[in-house]
Amino acid sequence: MLKIARGLEADSILNGAGKERWHTSNINQILRNGKYIGDALLQKTYTVDFLTKKRVKNNGLVPQYYVENSHEAIIPREIFMQVQEELVRRRIVHTSPNGKKRTFSSNHPFAQIVICGNCGEVFRRVHWNNRGKKSIVWRCVSRLENTGLFCDARTALESIIEQVLVTAINDTLVGKDSFLTTLRNNIEIVLSYENDKTLADIDKRLEELQTQLLKLACQLRCGL
Helix, strand or coil, X not given: CHHHHHHHHHCCCCCCCCCCXXXXXXXXXXXXXXXXXXXXXXXXXXEEECCCCXXXXXXXXXXXXXXXXXXXXXXXXXXXXXXHHHHHHHHCCEEXXXXXXXXXXXXXXXCCCCECCCCCCEEEEEEEEECCEEEEEEEEHHHCCCCCXXXXXXXXXXXXXXXXXXXXXXXXXXXXXXXXXXXXXXXXXXXXXCCCCCHHHHHHHHHHHHHHHHHHHHHHHHCC
């Protein structure tokens, strides 16, 4: 959101108060404002003194009413709901084995998605100067900070990660029919899962299915 704010400032776009300075709170409020899709929440405030006309924020003391399509929308509802889903997704991208929750980072495409196979922590991008030779590498966070987890994962050059990603994308495109079939079956299995299962159980099942999908990708790549 900070990058969005800085972009608006660079384009000389004023905020709602007519100021040049944008804050992340402004962006967050805009992204969550249901008025843009034509909805309205009534009685967000209420009058406590009819003589002085004093109004206070409604914290649940009086009923609130959510009205859909109360006025003309300026943003499609589908796009707005996608934004809400993305906001939820970015709150917690990865939970480490030690319980630490890693939030979304837009500093690099690989941020928060390269996971250590040894300790389960994320990899972090590091500018390395090894004996005068500068390079960009990715290292497990457990080797950079005290996470309480022992890890001896090797450092990975960013160029190698890029090559692996391109290879994986190409393999997926070549064998897309098999991937789509497996993905469709996995979705059907999850949707038909018993309703009394907890979210943790569903996440565990999704992880198992994802592992199967990765094995299929490996088999296709190795020509098995």
